[in-house]
Amino acid sequence: LQQPERLLILAEGFSADPHYGKTARGVLAYGERPVVALLDSARAGETQSGVPIVGTVDDALRFEPTTALVGVATAGGRFPAEWRELLRSAISSGLNVENGLHEFLADDPELAELAARHNVELRDLRRPPADLNVPTGANLTIPAQIVLTVGSDCAIGKMTVSLELERAARARGVEARFVPTGQTGIAIAGWGIAVDAVVSDFVAGAAERLVVEGHQRGGELLLVEGQGALTHPAYSGVTLGLMHGSAPHLFVLCHMAGETEVEGYPGHPLLSLPDLVELHERISLPARKAKVAAIALNTRLLDERAARDAVAAAEAETGLVADDPVRFGSARVLDAIV
C-alpha cells in the first residue's frame, strides 16, 4: 500500500498573498491531503491555518513531507530564476514535486535528471491530456444541474465559491461535485484539467470532458470552477471557452466588493454588476441560454458593516440574491441554484 501523501507547500514570498499565493491558500483550506509545512523564508517560525512555516526545505524535513507542492502563481506561469534552487533542494531531499505553472518541470532536462536520480516524481498539474478535441455535444445531454462560477476579475474567489457551494450542498444531502478547471482545483481535488493550459481550439472540448467526468463521478449538481473574466485583457478567451464547453444552466457571478479596475492592469475598468449579468446571459450558448442565479461577493477588504452594505447594494443593483459565501455562509446562494 502506498504511504499517504504529506504536503510541503512551497510559497516563498507569497504565503499570505491572496493572488499569487492562491494555490497555497486553497490547498490549505480545502485540500484532502494533509499539509505538514509551508515554506516562506520571510515568515519562518510563524504558522498559517495551524501549519508551521519554515525557511528552507531542510527545515521542513522534520515534518516528514512526501511531496512539495509549488504553491504560487506567476503572471504568465513561468518560474522565477530563484525558484530553481528551491526545486533542486526539494528533489534532492527525496520529495515528489507537484507544479501548476505553465512551465513544465518534467520537460526541464536538469530537473528531470535530478528527479530520476532521487527516484521522485515531477507532476505537472497543468499538462493537458494528449487527446483533446472539440466538443461532441455530450455537454448538453448530461442529466445534471451545471453551475459555473464567473466573475468580474481573476483571483477573486471563483474556486472558493464553487468549493463552499459543494460543501453546503453535500451537507444538505445533494450529490454535489466540484469540477476543477485550474491547477489549484486539481491539487485540491486530485483530478481535472487546467483549461488555461490547453491549446485554445480545445478549451471548450476540455471543459465538456470535465463536466462529463464530474457526472461520471456521481455529481448531480456540478459546481464548475470558473476562470478569468469575460472582459479581462489577458484571459477572456479561457473564460468564454470554459463557459461554452461546460454548458452551465446557471452562473454564480463573483466580484470583489469595491474593486473597479482589473487587478494588475491599470486603466482597464471592470464592468458594473448589472452589465456583467447582462453580458454573461447574452453570450451564453444559444442552445443553452443560462441565467445568472446569484452574486457571490468577496468582502474581505471590508469590515462587517461595510460587507453587509455591499451585499445589500449588490442585491438592489441587480435584483438578484447576493451574499459572501465565505463570510456569511452559502445557504442563500445555494438556495438560488438548487
Place this chain on the structure above:
Amino acid sequence: LQQPERLLILAEGFSADPHYGKTARGVLAYGERPVVALLDSARAGETQSGVPIVGTVDDALRFEPTTALVGVATAGGRFPAEWRELLRSAISSGLNVENGLHEFLADDPELAELAARHNVELRDLRRPPADLNVPTGANLTIPAQIVLTVGSDCAIGKMTVSLELERAARARGVEARFVPTGQTGIAIAGWGIAVDAVVSDFVAGAAERLVVEGHQRGGELLLVEGQGALTHPAYSGVTLGLMHGSAPHLFVLCHMAGETEVEGYPGHPLLSLPDLVELHERISLPARKAKVAAIALNTRLLDERAARDAVAAAEAETGLVADDPVRFGSARVLDAIV
C-alpha cells in the same frame, strides 16, 4: 540564392470544398508564391483557378513543385490515416511539406526521419512561438488603425474580407497590412501566429504580438484576420482572446447570407445580425470600446438579385453599411473603416 518556391497543394477530397478546402482556395486566390498544381484524385485532369489538378504526387512532378502544402482542414486538426501515404510520397519525392493542422509533422518520428533522409523541410505553420506570454499593453499604444473581422460562424470569409480590404486600401495608397492569425493566412502572407494553436492563456498575448509586428512591417491600417465566432460552441475562446489581444478600433462583421445555424453543429442557432453587433460592442475591451463599422455578407449561396436583396436587408436590419466585398467590391466597406 534560394530557388523561389513553387507550390503543390495537397487537397485530396476537398479541392472544391469552401470549408475543409479553405486553405487550398485561399492560397490559390491570395498567395504570393506560385501554385503549379493541385492534388485531388477524384478531379485529376481538371483545372481550378487555371491550375492543373493531378491525381498523385508523381503526376505533379512534371510541374516542378518545390513544396507540398497541406491544403485541407479537418475538425480538430488531426490527420486522417489515408493522408500519411500522401505525405510520405511528397517527402520521398524531395518536396518540403508545409502543414497547418494541429498535428505537427516534425514531431512524427517516421516522417521526420524520412524528411531528414530526403533533405527536405517539414514546416508546421500552427506551431506557436516558444516564448509567448500575456499582453503587455503594447496593443493599446500602436499608432495604427486596427480593424478585426468577426463573424456569425467559422469559414464564412473573415480572412478573405481582410485580404480584400488590404488590396483595396493599398490601391488607394493606404499602407494597409493583412495580419495573419491562422494557418491559411500564414501560408498566404509568410508570417503570423495561428492563435487557435496557442495555449489558451496566451491567445491575447499572441494577438497583441501580431498587431505590434503588423505595425513594424509598415502597417498604418492593420486588417486582422478573425477566427471563429463569439457564440460558436467549440471555438469562441479563440475568438474572444483574439478580440481582446488585437485591441481593434473597429470590427467588420462577416456573415454567410441565409445561414441560421452553426455549420456542423445542428441545434446551435446563430444570433441575429443586430444581436451580434450589440454583443461584439458590449464585450469589446472596456479600455478600447470598439464599434462594428460594417457588415460583410458572403452571398455565394445566392443569385445576384437575392444577393442584392440580402445586402439591403442587412443594412435595414442593422443601420450599418453592408456589402459583399468579393462579389460587389470592397469600396463601401473600406469607406466605413478608413
